[in-house]
Amino acid sequence: xxxxxxxxxxxxxxxxxxxxxxxxxxxxxxxxxxxxxxxxxxxxxxxxxxxxxxxxxxxxxxxxxxxxxxxxxxxxxxxxxxxxxxxxxxxxxxxxxxxxxxxxxxxxxxxxxxxxxxxxxxxxxxxxxxxxxxxxxxxxxxxxxxxxxxxxxxxxxxxxxxxxxxxxxxxxxxxxxxxxxxxxxxxxxxxxxxxxxxxxxxxxxxxxxxxxxxxxxxxxxxxxxxxxxxxxxxxxxxxxxxxxxxxxxxxxxxxxxxxxxxxxxxxxxxxxxxxxxxxxxxxxxxxxxxxxxxxxx
Ligand code: SF4
Ligand code: SF4
Numbered sequence: 001x002x003x004x005x006x007x008x009x010x011x012x013x014x015x016x017x018x019x020x021x022x023x024x025x026x027x028x029x030x031x032x033x034x035x036x037x038x039x040x041x042x043x044x045x046x047x048x049x050x051x052x053x054x055x056x057x058x059x060x061x062x063x064x065x066x067x068x069x070x071x072x073x074x075x076x077x078x079x080x081x082x083x084x085x086x087x088x089x090x091x092x093x094x095x096x097x098x099x100x101x102x103x104x105x106x107x108x109x110x111x112x113x114x115x116x117x118x119x120x121x122x123x124x125x126x127x128x129x130x131x132x133x134x135x136x137x138x139x140x141x142x143x144x145x146x147x148x149x150x151x152x153x154x155x156x157x158x159x160x161x162x163x164x165x166x167x168x169x170x171x172x173x174x175x176x177x178x179x180x181x182x183x184x185x186x187x188x189x190x191x192x193x194x195x196x197x198x199x200x201x202x203x204x205x206x207x208x209x210x211x212x213x214x215x216x217x218x219x220x221x222x223x224x225x226x227x228x229x230x231x232x233x234x235x236x237x238x239x240x241x242x243x244x245x246x247x248x249x250x251x252x253x254x255x256x257x258x259x260x261x262x263x264x265x266x267x268x269x270x271x272x273x274x275x276x277x278x279x280x281x282x283x284x285x286x287x288x289x290x291x292x293x294x295x296x297x
Contacts, residue, residue: 001230002279008236011129015237015276022278030271037113042176060116060173061164062094070094075151075212079163082155099216107217111203111210112270116172120187121203121243124194129240136199141246141266144211151208168202169209200243203268210268218265224273225285226251226260232281238273248273252281261287 009017019027041056045063048054057064061073072087072094080087102110112118154162164170168190171183190202203210232252239245247264274282 002233004234008234009240011134011240012132013237014129014240017235017237017278018276020278022280027275030275034113034270035119038116038119041114042116045173045176059170061167061170062091069097071098073209074099074216075148075163075209076161078152078212079155079161082152083159083161084156102213102217103220105217105220106222106269107220107265108210108213108268109217109222110213111207112268115169115209116176117169117187117190117207118203120172120191121194121200124191125200125241125243128195128199133195137197137201139198139201139205141205141244143205144207145215147206148208148211163208167209169207204243204266214265219287221286221288222269223285223287224251224262224267224269224271225283226262226281227283228281229253229260231279233279235278237276237278238282241272241276243268243270243272261285263287 015027044055045057045059048057054067055065056071057067058071061076063071065071070090070093072091074095077087077091077095080091102108106113151163166186168183168186171186175184175187194201198205229252238248238252242248244264244266247262247267250258250264251260251262269284271284274284
């Protein structure tokens with residue numbers, strides 16, 4: 001069993017110990033891979049305008065992969081259905097493809113591996129740690145599920161796609177794909193909200209898209225495994241970087257009867273806890289078995 005630290009690492013130093021002990025690549029690998037994934041998707045949207053090869057045509061709400069495979073945001077589709085309007089079959093098929101993918105594979109992987117807003121909210125969280133901002137207004141984490149229900153009810157009552165008026169994910173997508181736009185202020189508001197008002201405020205408390213993906217991927221296959229609780233020396237680096245730190249408590253510090261697998265639907269499968277842990281406590285795995293180590297990286 002590791003010697004428990006009497007003084008946990010400071011939030012601003014999260015990942016430093018892993019970098020010193022295990023090397024630079026180990027301490028950042030999943031963060032780098034996620035940024036590559038997010039930027040590749042932006043490039044796929046840009047491939048048409050830039051090179052006249054349309055890998056992804058459309059936007060984060062609705063797109064066509066190679067002009068053949070429809071991909072649609074399930075929340076928009078649900079809003080459409082709530083208004084009483086039956087979307088075109090390509091929209092429905094696109095939503096079903098997305099739902100099937102995230103339901104089977106990784107919990108909320110859209111949030112960490114696809115959504116461009118993750119770059120903004122991670123930047124706010126990083127700056128918050130570096131500036132030592134500890135104050136945070138308290139909001140219930142399940143507020144996002146309440147917002148999700150309100151959006152669907154609001155769409156049904158108003159007959160409009162309510163969320164699309166203020167959707168900052170779509171707004172940022174337009175910024176990346178079409179250049180700076182009038183909706184950039186929405187993105188700036190989210191950044192400042194996360195930096196100054198509520199820690200992980202947007203993704204962790206408010207975003208209804210994340211809430212929808214949480215419900216969709218609640219039983220998904222890929223989960224974070226706590227490989228060996230005994231190795232944990234309570235440095236707290238994982239809690240400091242995790243955008244949903246409440247999901248770590250039971251798998252890591254629960255009782256014998258608590259599963260060592262992060263089964264909570266709010267884990268975004270970002271792998272940042274694996275990166276920063278100097279004791280190699282975590283690994284990607286499945287919800288059924290422990291310790292499926294990602295060996296080659
Ligand atoms: S699991 Fe790793 S990073 Fe988290 S507190 Fe324990 S030793 Fe630190
Ligand atoms: S538990 Fe790990 S993978 Fe899940 S959200 Fe937290 S840091 Fe990311």
